[in-house]
Amino acid sequence: MRSKLLLLAAFLLIGFAAKAQTQEDQLIKDLIESIAENLPEDYDLSELQDRLTYYRKHPINLNGTNAEELKTLVFLSPLQISNLFEHIRKNGKLIDLLELQSIPEFDLTTIQRLMPFVTLDQSATADRITAANLAKYGNNDLIVRYGRVIEKTRGYTDLPGSRYLGTPDRYLFRYRYTYSNRVSASLVFEKDAGEYLFNGPKQRPFDFMSGHVAILNTGRFKKIVLGDYTMQFGQALTLWSGFAFGKSPDITGVAKRDVGLRPYTSANEFAFLRGAATTVTIVDNIDFTPFVSHRKLDATLGTNADGQQTVTTINETGLHRTQNEINNKNSTEQIVYGGVLQYRTSALSIGAVAYHTSFNKLFVPGSSLYQQFNFAGKDLTNVGAHYSYTYKNFYFFGEFGKALDAGLAYVNGALVSLSPTVSAVVLHRNYQKNYHNFFNQATAEASEAFNEKGFYAGLNINPSKVWSIQLYGDYFKYPWLRFRVDAPSDGYEFLGQVTYSPTKTFRAILRFKSEVKQQNTAETVPFNYLDDVKRENYRAEVKWALGKSFGFGNRIEVVQFKKGAGNSEFGYLAYQDVSYSPLSSRLSGNIRVAYFNTASYDSRIYAYEDDVLYNFTFGLYNGKGVRGYANLKYRLAKRLDVWGRYALYNYDNVETVGSGLDEIQGKMKSEMRVQLRYQF
Amino acid sequence: MHKILLAFILSFFITDAYCQYNQGARLTAMGNASAAVNDIWSLNANPAGITGEKSPIAALNYARYLFGDELSEQSFAFVLPFNNNFAGVSINRYGISEFNEIKAGFGLAKKFGEELSIGVKANFHQIKITNYGNTTTFSVDAGVNYALSKQIGLGVYVNNPSSQKYKSTNVETYIPTAVHLGATYTPSNKLVLAATVSKDFERKFDVGVGVDYKFYELLSLRGGLSAKPFKQYFGIGLNYQKLIMDIAVESHPQIGYTPQIGLSYAF
Numbered sequence: 001m002r003s004k005l006l007l008l009a010a011f012l013l014i015g016f017a018a019k020a021q022t023q024e025d026q027l028i029k030d031l032i033e034s035i036a037e038n039l040p041e042d043y044d045l046s047e048l049q050d051r052l053t054y055y056r057k058h059p060i061n062l063n064g065t066n067a068e069e070l071k072t073l074v075f076l077s078p079l080q081i082s083n084l085f086e087h088i089r090k091n092g093k094l095i096d097l098l099e100l101q102s103i104p105e106f107d108l109t110t111i112q113r114l115m116p117f118v119t120l121d122q123s124a125t126a127d128r129i130t131a132a133n134l135a136k137y138g139n140n141d142l143i144v145r146y147g148r149v150i151e152k153t154r155g156y157t158d159l160p161g162s163r164y165l166g167t168p169d170r171y172l173f174r175y176r177y178t179y180s181n182r183v184s185a186s187l188v189f190e191k192d193a194g195e196y197l198f199n200g201p202k203q204r205p206f207d208f209m210s211g212h213v214a215i216l217n218t219g220r221f222k223k224i225v226l227g228d229y230t231m232q233f234g235q236a237l238t239l240w241s242g243f244a245f246g247k248s249p250d251i252t253g254v255a256k257r258d259v260g261l262r263p264y265t266s267a268n269e270f271a272f273l274r275g276a277a278t279t280v281t282i283v284d285n286i287d288f289t290p291f292v293s294h295r296k297l298d299a300t301l302g303t304n305a306d307g308q309q310t311v312t313t314i315n316e317t318g319l320h321r322t323q324n325e326i327n328n329k330n331s332t333e334q335i336v337y338g339g340v341l342q343y344r345t346s347a348l349s350i351g352a353v354a355y356h357t358s359f360n361k362l363f364v365p366g367s368s369l370y371q372q373f374n375f376a377g378k379d380l381t382n383v384g385a386h387y388s389y390t391y392k393n394f395y396f397f398g399e400f401g402k403a404l405d406a407g408l409a410y411v412n413g414a415l416v417s418l419s420p421t422v423s424a425v426v427l428h429r430n431y432q433k434n435y436h437n438f439f440n441q442a443t444a445e446a447s448e449a450f451n452e453k454g455f456y457a458g459l460n461i462n463p464s465k466v467w468s469i470q471l472y473g474d475y476f477k478y479p480w481l482r483f484r485v486d487a488p489s490d491g492y493e494f495l496g497q498v499t500y501s502p503t504k505t506f507r508a509i510l511r512f513k514s515e516v517k518q519q520n521t522a523e524t525v526p527f528n529y530l531d532d533v534k535r536e537n538y539r540a541e542v543k544w545a546l547g548k549s550f551g552f553g554n555r556i557e558v559v560q561f562k563k564g565a566g567n568s569e570f571g572y573l574a575y576q577d578v579s580y581s582p583l584s585s586r587l588s589g590n591i592r593v594a595y596f597n598t599a600s601y602d603s604r605i606y607a608y609e610d611d612v613l614y615n616f617t618f619g620l621y622n623g624k625g626v627r628g629y630a631n632l633k634y635r636l637a638k639r640l641d642v643w644g645r646y647a648l649y650n651y652d653n654v655e656t657v658g659s660g661l662d663e664i665q666g667k668m669k670s671e672m673r674v675q676l677r678y679q680f
Numbered sequence: 681m682h683k684i685l686l687a688f689i690l691s692f693f694i695t696d697a698y699c700q701y702n703q704g705a706r707l708t709a710m711g712n713a714s715a716a717v718n719d720i721w722s723l724n725a726n727p728a729g730i731t732g733e734k735s736p737i738a739a740l741n742y743a744r745y746l747f748g749d750e751l752s753e754q755s756f757a758f759v760l761p762f763n764n765n766f767a768g769v770s771i772n773r774y775g776i777s778e779f780n781e782i783k784a785g786f787g788l789a790k791k792f793g794e795e796l797s798i799g800v801k802a803n804f805h806q807i808k809i810t811n812y813g814n815t816t817t818f819s820v821d822a823g824v825n826y827a828l829s830k831q832i833g834l835g836v837y838v839n840n841p842s843s844q845k846y847k848s849t850n851v852e853t854y855i856p857t858a859v860h861l862g863a864t865y866t867p868s869n870k871l872v873l874a875a876t877v878s879k880d881f882e883r884k885f886d887v888g889v890g891v892d893y894k895f896y897e898l899l900s901l902r903g904g905l906s907a908k909p910f911k912q913y914f915g916i917g918l919n920y921q922k923l924i925m926d927i928a929v930e931s932h933p934q935i936g937y938t939p940q941i942g943l944s945y946a947f
Contacts, residue, residue, distance in 0.1 A: 418893050419868040426903070455912060455931075457903055459891065461873065463831070463865060471889060473905040475912055475933065490933055492910040516910070 026581060027116055028052045029610075035074065035250070036608045036616070044243050045616045046266050047230075048074060050176070052117065057139065058181060059119035063093040067344065071257035074245065075113050078255050078397065079415050079423070080105045082390040085346040094120055104393070105417050107462060127180040129215070138179040140680045143614060145172040147645075147673035148193060155194060155321070155661030164194035164321045164661060171197065172267055174614070182218075186265045187211040194321030194661075202329050207320055210272070212263040222287065223279040228264035228272045231291060232256075233340050234386025235399035235411050236441040237431075237449065238353045242271045244441035249470045249497045249511065251458030254427045254443045255397050255415050258386075260340075261289055269318025270297075273336060285344050291355075292337040296330035302364065310364045322661070333360040334438075338382075347391070353384040357438050370481035373434040373451070375406070382437050393417040399442070407432030409450065411442055421463055425472075427456040433480040445476040445493065453477045468499040484520050486528045491517035505545035513537040521564055531564030537605075551590075553577035561603040571598030573605040573621050589632040596621035612643035612675040625651035625667070639680055645673040701772050701783055702753050704741045705926035705942035709915020710890025711904020713876040715862025716825060716835030717892075720944060723757050723770040726823035726837035726860070727787040727799030730759045730766045736947040743940035750776045753940075764791040766799070778810040781853070785821075795827045807846065807853060815848035819855050833864040835876075843881075856880045870894040884908050892917075902928070909933065922946045 031052065032045055039045075051072050060069055062084070070081045080103075087103045088094065097120060100106045127133060147170045155164035173189040190208040191197050199205050212227030230242040236256045242264075245253035261279050264272040277291035298315040311332055320329045338355020358379045365374035386399035398412035413427035427443060433451040442449035443456070458472030477490040493515040501507040514536045520528040541555040559571040575594035582588070590610050598604050604622040610631050611617045621627060629647035636642055648670035651657055657664045704721030707714040714725040720739045722729025741755040752774075759768040768787040775781050782805070789799030801821040808814040823837025840857045862876035872892040879885050890904030890913070900917035915928035923945055930938040 416893075418891070419871045421867045422865075422871060422873060424891060424893075424903075457905065457912065459873070459889070461865065463867065473910070473912065475910060475931070492933070494905070494907060494910070514907075 028056065031075070031113060033608065033610075036618075037249075039245070039248055039608075044266055044268050044271070046614045047242065047262075047264075049614055050265050053141075054178060055117040058178075059117055059121075061121060062097075062118050063088065063120055067349065068258070068260050072259045072262075073114065073117060074257055075110065075250075076257075077105065077252040077395075077415065077423075078257065078388065079252075079390070079393075079395040079417055080110060082347065082395060086390070089346050096120070104420070105423070108465060127182055129179070129182055129218075134179050134183065138177055138183070140678075141174075141176040141178075142678045142680075143172065143174040143176075143675060145174075145612065145615070145673065145675040146170065147671065149664075150670045150672060151657075151664045151666065151668060153658065153661065154663040159661075162322045162324060162661065165323065165326070166191070166194050166196040166200065166321060168193050169197070174265070174267070176265060182216055184214040184216065184263050185212060186263065188265065188267055190267045190269070192319055192321070194319070200320075201326050202320070208267070208269050208318060210264065210267070212265070214263045220281045221278055222281060223261050223277075223289075225261060225263050225277050228274050229277050229291075230262050230264050230272055231277065231289070231340070231439070232260060232262065233258050233342075233353055234351055234384065235397060235413075235443070237399040237409055237411055238382055238384025238386070238401040238437065239338075239340065239355060239439050240441040241273055241439050242266075242268075242441075244443075246443045247445070247456065247472065247474060247493070249472075249495060251425050251460050251470055251472050252415055252423070254425060254456060254458075255395070255413060256443070260287075260342075261291070270316040275336075287342045287344070288339060289342070290337075290339040292335075294333070294335050297332045297334050298325075298328045298330065299332040299361070300328055301331055301361070304362070304364060308362060310362045311359065312364065312366065331361075334358070336438075347389060349388045351386045353386070354382070356381045370483060370485070373407075373480060375436040380404075380406075380436055380438070382439075401435065401437060401440070401442075403434075403436040407435035407450070409435040409437075409440075409442070413456075421461060423460045425456070425458040425460075429454050429456075445474065445491070446478070446482070451478055451480045451482070453479065466500060466502050468501075470497045471495065485518060485530065486520055487518075487530055489518035489530055491515065507543045509539070509541045511537070511539040511541075513539075519563070522566070523564075532562075533564075534560070534562045535602075536560040549580055549582040551577075551579040551581070553579075555607065557605050557607070559598070559603045559605055561599075563602070569599035569603050571603030571605050571621075572596065573598075573607065575607070575627075577610075579610075586635040587632070589630065591630045592628060594619075594621065594627040595625075596627060597624045598622055609647075612645050612673055613641075613677065615673070615675075623651050623654070625649060625654075639678060641677045643673070643675040643677075645671075647671050701774070702741060702743055702755055702940070704739065704755070704757075705743075705915055705928040705940050706892070706902065706917060707890075708743075708930060708940060709902035709904060709913050709917075709926070709928035710872075710874055710892055711888035711906045711911070711913050713862060713874040713888035713890040713904060713906075715823075715837060715860040715874075715876040715878075716833045716864040717862070717872065717874050717890075718825070720757050720759050720768075721755075721770075721942075722799075722823075723759070723768045723785065723787050723801065724755070724772065726825065726835050726862075727768070727801040727821055728789050728797045728823040728825040728835065728837070730768050730787065730799060731761075731764075731789050731791045731797040731825065733759045733761050733766065733946075736760045737944055738947075739942060739944035741940060741942035743938060745938055746935060766790070768801075780808055782806045782808070787821075797825045799823050799825075805846070805855060813848070815846045815850075817844050817846045817855065819844045831866050833866070835862045835864075836860065854882070856882065 067081050083104050100111050148168045170193050171191045175187045177185040188210040189206040195207045210228045214225040216223050232240045236244045261277050273293035274295040275293035279287050279289045282288050299311045300313045302310050302312050304310045320326050336357045340353045342351040362378055363375050365371045365376050381404040384401040388397040395415040400410045402408050409431040411429040415425050417423045430453045431450045435450040440449050444452050454476035456474040461469040473494045475492045479488055495513045497511040499509050516534045518530040519533045521531045537559050539557045543553045545551045555575050557573045560568050562568040573596045575592055577592045579590035601622055606618050609617040609619045627649050632644045634642050651667045654667050657669045701724045703712055703714050703724045707719055707721050718729045718732025720737050738758045743753045745751045755772045757770040766789040771784045773782050783803055785801045785803035787801035791797045803819045806816045819840040821839050825835045827833045838859050840855045843857045844855055858880040860876050860878045865873040875889045877887050886908045888906040893901045895901050902915040904913035912931045918925045926942040928940050
């Protein structure tokens with residue numbers, strides 16, 4: 001009897017531990033998914049995943065935190081953050097997390113999202129850095145990933161000219177160490193498909209290597225980072241490396257969450273700085289962040305009249321597969337140094353940025369007219385000032401950026417809580433056509449924030465717990481020409497989204513998005529005139545759960561594309577998702593089966609896809625066919641997880657898939673991935 | 681020469697951009713999403729909307745279009761409540777001295793309990809072109825407002841359901857026949873959100889959304905959007921005792937900014 005009871009207790013405990021683990025992953029997964037749904041394609045969310053996983057183990061102490069730290073929880077709006085500090089200032093430290101409900105702007109969804117990542121526990125303060133502590137209390141997280149496209153693509157055949165020199169395998173190795181909120185370190189190796197694995201040309205030994213060591217919260221030194229890091233300040237206009245949220249159904253995304261200096265742990269080969277940086281508290285409320293970075297960039301080179309090598313374009317893909325790509329690899333050196341000064345109180349934050357960027361090769365703008373105002377030369381100095389200020393239910397924010405001897409840019413906005421159920425955002429921006437900056441991620445319609453003026457307004461309405469409505473409209477103007485736009489042009493974008501979630505396990509979403517821009521006509525004419533290009537998306541989606549283990553999701557999306565006087569063309573996507581994640585099982589997984597049919601690349605559709613942990617995929621649905629994938633996760637041991645993924649495209653009526661070196665004979669393209677994570 | 685050119689341009693524009701009469705600076709700043717909003721200028725939108733007035737009220741509005749100061753619209757409105765009935769008069773004049781269009785109307789609205797109100801309005805239209813002559817016609821507008829709850833209101837109205845045209849066949853200008861369906865959401869006494877879907881039988885669907893936010897007792901902030909064409913609106917309202925001043929700016933991608941100002945006095 002006694003042994004049976006013990007056995008039962010043991011089972012319960014194991015079950016409980018497993019449950020906690022599964023829920024932890026599931027929670028972050030769901031959260032990231034809901035954030036990703038609101039993002040344009042090609043965002044790198046692994047850094048966010050990393051942060052959330054970290055906070056899950058080391059929750060933020062709400063009574064001892066600061067705005068910068070809270071901004072790393074991207075789902076909190078700046079107004080919520082500022083209201084929290086105001087609440088603490090007026091009423092003293094929080095005694096219970098339930099108190100959050102009484103803070104203006106903190107709705108139930110936000111609180112539910114926030115709870116897993118915060119605490120009121122004081123104990124986490126100032127863990128001493130000693131060898132014994134580092135060894136005993138440090139967290140190690142090791143990820144090894146392998147993947148490849150199963151079919152042989154043209155680039156790997158014995159071609160006479162350009163071809164992929166390496167193997168089609170992809171490898172990722174990532175090691176991450178954290179000790180409390182004091183020490184962080186990482187090491188990343190990556191090999192993309194087509195690259196050499198070991199000791200290829202210009203690589204010793206791996207194609208991409210990244211790492212950092214950071215010491216945090218040591219006296220005046222809040223952060224010291226050696227190695228790779230990112231800098232994110234203000235409204236991303238003057239100094240911002242890495243990704244930034246922008247226009248999305250989360251309408252508050254246009255108010256940037258600047259998190260300052262952060263160690264870099266992602267495998268993206270472009271979006272970081274390499275060197276040393278630190279954030280020092282000079283006096284109360286004033287922080288100084290000096291930094292220096294020296295790194296090599298991939299650039300396409302040319303030669304000018306004097307026989308000097310010049311830079312035509314910087315390549316951001318990080319792919320070094322062909323002889324050409326290898327030649328371009330690390331062909332240009334970049335040195336960046338400067339500093340950021342910040343003053344912060346609970347309501348007001350002001351910052352000043354100044355830094356210098358220089359290259360060892362001369363930049364020449366392209367010869368096309370639209371490139372006339374692009375950066376030329378070797379050196380660039382950028383200065384900027386940013387602010388945010390909370391007054392009652394208004395949060396004002398903005399930034400001014402200036403490139404010395406070149407253009408000026410500014411962006412200003414406000415986030416207003418109009419009533420407990422309605423909030424609004426407005427944002428005005430004006431970026432001159434010669435605003436040169438290599439670290440600019442400010443809110444813009446174009447992929448880079450220059451040569452653009454615009455006004456954005458959005459509303460977020462939550463009339464009840466069940467309904468949620470988001471709306472925004474943006475009008476933008478390009479004062480100068482652009483690629484494939486031979487005249488000044490303008491356009492607008494409108495989005496409306498309604499979410500209905502009557503229970504915790506059912507959610508339905510309707511989304512409409514319309515965008516009109518101008519582009520050169522497709523007609524052959526002596527001088528290109530501009531045609532309106534209209535793209536409209538209609539999306540309907542439901543998600544529901546069956547019992548505790550099964551989840552279902554369906555989506556239908558229709559895209560309408562129309563250029564000038566041409567006929568409208570349509571693209572369709574419909575998919576079924578099924579997920580299986582029983583609370584106490586070692587095994588979980590999900591599948592998607594999608595049917596898509598798009599008239600051309602113009603009416604293509606993107607959709608977020610589930611993938612192995614830390615990898616993020618936005619599926620591109622183009623052409624006609626079926627897309628399917630399956631993900632499995634299995635807990636081998638307490639600290640050891642394994643993921644597997646298989647995904648395929650099966651196109652209708654085609655002889656080849658893809659183009660150029662990526663062309664595959666046949667109508668299938670399939671891909672597999674395996675990943676192992678060991679936490680110790 | 682200048683004026684002839686302007687008149688020429690107008691004769692094109694009037695059929696396109698301005699066939700809807702001005703709804704006053706407040707409703708304009710809310711993206712003309714007026715189908716379910718109560719305002720004195722509901723006289724030029726959903727006539728049932730005048731049932732929100734508690735005392736007699738008079739209003740003037742002035743809007744300036746395109747380039748220069750010549751092309752403008754002047755409007756006057758007056759609403760008189762008695763018991764649960766409301767009577768209103770409005771006059772609009774749009775154009776320049778050589779070319780102008782007038783719409784004058786008389787409206788009646790009635791409240792049936794707290795939820796329902798109905799209004800109708802008869803309009804007289806005139807186009808006058810110097811040295812050319814003039815033409816006239818009549819039209820009718822009718823609308824209903826319904827309060828679904830304390831927070832949500834619905835409204836629907838039609839313009840010119842019988843598709844009246846100007847008597848003279850030489851005039852291209854038409855009196856729009858349109859249906860507008862709208863809703864308001866009033867989560868607090870400081871805030872009104874409004875949306876209206878409009879279908880003019882000669883044109884595509886238009887959608888407008890607007891916000892009116894009473895920032896202080898004295899000051900209201902407003903904004904709006906409309907879809908076809910894509911326009912942005914911004915406005916403020918100053919409320920001082922019985923006097924209200926409203927300012928609105930409409931931004932059109934091609935036409936640019938159209939400012940307007942309105943004054944009203946509640947007796």
